[in-house]
Amino acid sequence: xxxxxxxxxxxxxxPDNETVRFNGIQxxxxxxxxxxxxxxxxxxxxxxxxxxxxxxxxxxxxRAELILQSAVGVSLRKEGWDRLVMKEIGRKxxxxxxxxxxxxxxxxxxxxxxxxxxxxxxxxPAADQQAFVQNWINEHPENQLG
Amino acid sequence: MTVRFLRNKVVEVEPLPDGSLExxxxxxxxxxxxxxxxxxxxxxxxxxQAGAKLERLVPEAWQSAPELIKKVEGVRIxxxxxxxxxxxxxxENGCALLVHAVLECSNAVILNxxxxxxxxxxxxxxxxxxxxxxxxxxxxxxxxxxxxxxQDDSPIMQGLEL
Numbered sequence: 001x002x003x004x005x006x007x008x009x010x011x012x013x014x015p016d017n018e019t020v021r022f023n024g025i026q027x028x029x030x031x032x033x034x035x036x037x038x039x040x041x042x043x044x045x046x047x048x049x050x051x052x053x054x055x056x057x058x059x060x061x062x063r064a065e066l067i068l069q070s071a072v073g074v075s076l077r078k079e080g081w082d083r084l085v086m087k088e089i090g091r092k093x094x095x096x097x098x099x100x101x102x103x104x105x106x107x108x109x110x111x112x113x114x115x116x117x118x119x120x121x122x123x124x125p126a127a128d129q130q131a132f133v134q135n136w137i138n139e140h141p142e143n144q145l146g
Numbered sequence: 147m148t149v150r151f152l153r154n155k156v157v158e159v160e161p162l163p164d165g166s167l168e169x170x171x172x173x174x175x176x177x178x179x180x181x182x183x184x185x186x187x188x189x190x191x192x193x194x195q196a197g198a199k200l201e202r203l204v205p206e207a208w209q210s211a212p213e214l215i216k217k218v219e220g221v222r223i224x225x226x227x228x229x230x231x232x233x234x235x236x237x238e239n240g241c242a243l244l245v246h247a248v249l250e251c252s253n254a255v256i257l258n259x260x261x262x263x264x265x266x267x268x269x270x271x272x273x274x275x276x277x278x279x280x281x282x283x284x285x286x287x288x289x290x291x292x293x294x295x296x297q298d299d300s301p302i303m304q305g306l307e308l
Binding site (some may be wrong): 001002003004005007008009010011012013014015028029030057058059060061063064082090091092093094095106107110111113114115117118120123129130133134137144145 | 147148149150151152153154155156157158159160175176177178203206209212237242247248254255257258259261264267272275280291293294295297300301302308
């Protein structure tokens with residue numbers, strides 16, 4: 001049988017042209033928690049964040065929800081951003097919250113690319129998707145996909 | 147509002163009859179479909195077998211993933227793993243997705259061994275849980291200040307001189 005299963009579900013919506021809103025869920029046999037955060041597309045800065053612990057291992061864990069606010073201002077583009085999130089949110093708060101933020105960060109460029117590809121296919125349903133992806137990666141040197 | 151991107155990721159640990167652990171990591175989103183399988187051999191948690199399959203719109207730089215992942219065969223899940231995996235699978239000619247996948251698989255193996263201990267606490271009173279947690283901190287000092295529950299101002303830490 002499976003003795004440990006962990007799932008992450010990350011979604012991205014674009015409330016306006018400057019912002020991407022992530023919702024991230026982590027669920028496994030031990031932990032369950034959720035994060036919503038707004039990120040400025042231009043520089044990857046976290047503008048707002050909120051989190052909820054649903055399943056955890058001891059009565060102190062929910063205090064980590066307050067620590068989440070120290071993620072506001074962190075840029076998901078700055079070198080070493082993931083280590084910073086693990087240090088400031090993970091070690092001072094909860095590493096599972098940090099893992100969700102990091103997973104959302106890993107989806108930043110994928111979400112932008114996905115939106116751009118959708119828009120391209122609206123104009124030309126027969127567009128070469130593989131070529132579009134590679135061109136987009138080449139034309140956006142700030143991306144962390146390659 | 148509809149979402150413009152949706153990622154589902156799952157990692158599973160399955161103990162096999164030969165005593166090894168099979169770790170299956172899968173990702174599916176609007177652009178990618180990926181599957182990583184690691185076979186991990188206790189007691190030293192050596193990765194004895196590793197495979198990867200990436201499909202859909204795979205960036206050119208990641209297309210060598212099935213060959214690249216073989217580099218982690220022989221690596222042990224333990225201290226220094228992050229640096230070792232980054233060195234083997236990351237960097238300019240590497241694949242960031244594989245780095246994340248292998249580290250997440252390794253984390254799942256550790257959680258797999260953590261789960262029985264967490265479940266054991268469930269039948270205990272709050273006082274018994276607190277007492278056991280404090281004992282655990284004495285024998286695992288690396289946990290001190292590792293999260294909000296083990297910071298100096300946490301009720302769990304009160305009275306402990308660690």
